[in-house]
Amino acid sequence: MADVAQHAQRRKYIGHSDLVKRHIPTRWSHLLGYSGVGALVRAENVLFTVMDISYWTDKQGEPAGEPLWYVELLRATLGLDDKALRQPPMAHLSEKDMVDGICVPAVRFPAWTRCPACGLLHHRPWDSRRDGEAAEDQDPRCLRCESQPRLRQVDWVLVHPEGGLQEVPWHFLAHPTAEEAQQCRKTNPNAELFLQRDPTTGRWQLQCRTCRKRASTFLPGQPLLNGRYTRLQPWQKREAGHGIPSKQPFSILEVSDPRLYLPTVQSALAVIPPECQIERGSVLDRLYRNSAARRKFDRFREGRPRLSLLKELSDEFGCTEGQVEEALAEIEKGWPLYGQTATRGQLPEKEYHALTVPIPDQHEGADFITEHRTDGLRSLPIHDKRANRAAAVRSAVNQLVAVRRLREVRIFRGFSRIEQGFDDGLHPNTEERSAALRSGWLPADLDNSKDWLPAIELYGEGIFFSLNEVILRRWQCQEGLAQRAETMDQRFRRAGLRLVNEPPLPITPRFLLLHTLAHLMIRRLEAEAGYPAASIRERVYCAEGDAPMAGILAYVAVPDLAGSLGGLEELAEPSRFLRLLSSVFDHADWCSLDPVCAEHEGQGPSQLNRAACHACTLLPEPSCQFGNLLLDRVFIAGDLNGAIRPLLDFAGED
Numbered sequence: 001m002a003d004v005a006q007h008a009q010r011r012k013y014i015g016h017s018d019l020v021k022r023h024i025p026t027r028w029s030h031l032l033g034y035s036g037v038g039a040l041v042r043a044e045n046v047l048f049t050v051m052d053i054s055y056w057t058d059k060q061g062e063p064a065g066e067p068l069w070y071v072e073l074l075r076a077t078l079g080l081d082d083k084a085l086r087q088p089p090m091a092h093l094s095e096k097d098m099v100d101g102i103c104v105p106a107v108r109f110p111a112w113t114r115c116p117a118c119g120l121l122h123h124r125p126w127d128s129r130r131d132g133e134a135a136e137d138q139d140p141r142c143l144r145c146e147s148q149p150r151l152r153q154v155d156w157v158l159v160h161p162e163g164g165l166q167e168v169p170w171h172f173l174a175h176p177t178a179e180e181a182q183q184c185r186k187t188n189p190n191a192e193l194f195l196q197r198d199p200t201t202g203r204w205q206l207q208c209r210t211c212r213k214r215a216s217t218f219l220p221g222q223p224l225l226n227g228r229y230t231r232l233q234p235w236q237k238r239e240a241g242h243g244i245p246s247k248q249p250f251s252i253l254e255v256s257d258p259r260l261y262l263p264t265v266q267s268a269l270a271v272i273p274p275e276c277q278i279e280r281g282s283v284l285d286r287l288y289r290n291s292a293a294r295r296k297f298d299r300f301r302e303g304r305p306r307l308s309l310l311k312e313l314s315d316e317f318g319c320t321e322g323q324v325e326e327a328l329a330e331i332e333k334g335w336p337l338y339g340q341t342a343t344r345g346q347l348p349e350k351e352y353h354a355l356t357v358p359i360p361d362q363h364e365g366a367d368f369i370t371e372h373r374t375d376g377l378r379s380l381p382i383h384d385k386r387a388n389r390a391a392a393v394r395s396a397v398n399q400l401v402a403v404r405r406l407r408e409v410r411i412f413r414g415f416s417r418i419e420q421g422f423d424d425g426l427h428p429n430t431e432e433r434s435a436a437l438r439s440g441w442l443p444a445d446l447d448n449s450k451d452w453l454p455a456i457e458l459y460g461e462g463i464f465f466s467l468n469e470v471i472l473r474r475w476q477c478q479e480g481l482a483q484r485a486e487t488m489d490q491r492f493r494r495a496g497l498r499l500v501n502e503p504p505l506p507i508t509p510r511f512l513l514l515h516t517l518a519h520l521m522i523r524r525l526e527a528e529a530g531y532p533a534a535s536i537r538e539r540v541y542c543a544e545g546d547a548p549m550a551g552i553l554a555y556v557a558v559p560d561l562a563g564s565l566g567g568l569e570e571l572a573e574p575s576r577f578l579r580l581l582s583s584v585f586d587h588a589d590w591c592s593l594d595p596v597c598a599e600h601e602g603q604g605p606s607q608l609n610r611a612a613c614h615a616c617t618l619l620p621e622p623s624c625q626f627g628n629l630l631l632d633r634v635f636i637a638g639d640l641n642g643a644i645r646p647l648l649d650f651a652g653e654d
Helices: 002-009 072-077 178-187 283-289 291-299 304-317 321-332 347-356 374-378 387-396 431-439 469-476 479-495 509-529 567-571 574-589 647-651
Strands: 011-015 024-027 040-043 046-050 084-086 091-093 099-101 104-108 112-114 121-123 156-159 193-197 204-208 213-215 251-254 262-269 369-372 397-416 452-467 537-543 549-558
Touching (some): 374 574, 452 574, 509 537, 509 567
Antiparallel strands (some): 011 024, 046 104, 369 397
């Protein structure tokens, strides 16, 4: 029940600008994904589009969401020093079905509806008035038909690669030329448009029955003439800033087309000490997050107002006045960072250090709790029919860590439409195309003027292990590995990929090994831990040189302060982990589609996978950092002709 209650609190309510408001509960995790800013959301059989974050405000125009605390170092490593992180606004539904709080606004879109019986198109039928009053908030009906069926929003919208989303210009499509359309509209302001399927061909036909013009070539997906307002959204007015002409055409897409909305969500682990070791709920924590009280202390350095404020806060926190003063003094010294800073791009190194170095004096209220179990793995007796292989697997592991608790922050950065942001292998990769891809991405506030981004925090657990650096260096000396990795690196660079999480460049044998091993690990965890694969995520730590990294974190995270159920942490027990990892290496040896899969020269977008397919290695999209790309089982198990040896062969060498 605690989980249910917590999840019920993690809801936002979407309101739209119809005559009568509707309030639709939606989870924050959806709002920062495929139901984010600019997305088409179907709820209560009605389509809405979510407005940008400049509208997520209170009556004073201030951001309505609560700020995320203890993410200063995280923001610095992500290059977001000028952007605060805030939760989306949260509203509660009272016992009287009244919404208490700030809602995320949305507008009903498309505004065109169609009668399923006669095909007559209606524009904004919910704007009708009855006897001078606003119409009730109900589904409008077609009064032309005797049965008066409910009108349905049309299934097509007008989309541009630069991010714009608009209504389909039905009136202009119905006429052969723009001049005829303008003349018809001028002569007949209430012209009737009908959209119906041809019973013989099954194609859609659009007809203006006022002037008898017909468009029999209307097909979803067809490109329209180049135009202006290519970045305009349904809730925006046509202004000068949106009217820049584009060389790319608009397209008519169905509302269910996956190309209609492609969100960019960045996730990071808030595991960087000292912020991750804050004792939540302590006097120090509560005072730090009470910025209004701290501003009052700045004004009242002494005297009766200060004493009164100390008494007020001590009663609120359930502590003594002395404890409040001690907490205030610690904050004035610079708590929690004490001047510590981070540099952009350091996040993987910071996370890896937090995972591999034991943290002293951990407490249960911290956001990040680890338990190192490497010694238990090293001393584990092996009584198995395949003792040699189990010993090789154990030798390949450098560190084993049970992550009992972690905190993940997911940040909504923006979205794009039509284009995926990388070359799909079907079009030439030109500078003009690359510029078009960059111009098609829109930030969460559309103009990048706001000083914050929407984000949520999730709590969970995981398993971390790293590989033996000595064994890796022996394995990497194989000539065939370097050639195979170089081929993947060249393909990756030619593709011009724009991933939210960029892999380390150049693409190396070490990275391909770790990434593929992480995928195989998650597939085994799905069977062993009871979590669906889509809920388990990977983090690959890879680097060479003076500060090498070779680690894998598999974790789950949910929007609940209590975290997850502990299934992954239990599997980090040394004996269970050894059996688990041994089975991972076993599954790397064989795929049900072998030898075709093992010998494949390239598959997937831009041929960026080789010996990796849905039968053996690929994961659901949310699980992978790198878009289910750059995978190859040969880097673990070796190739069929023996030119590349398996990793475990080197673990058995002295």
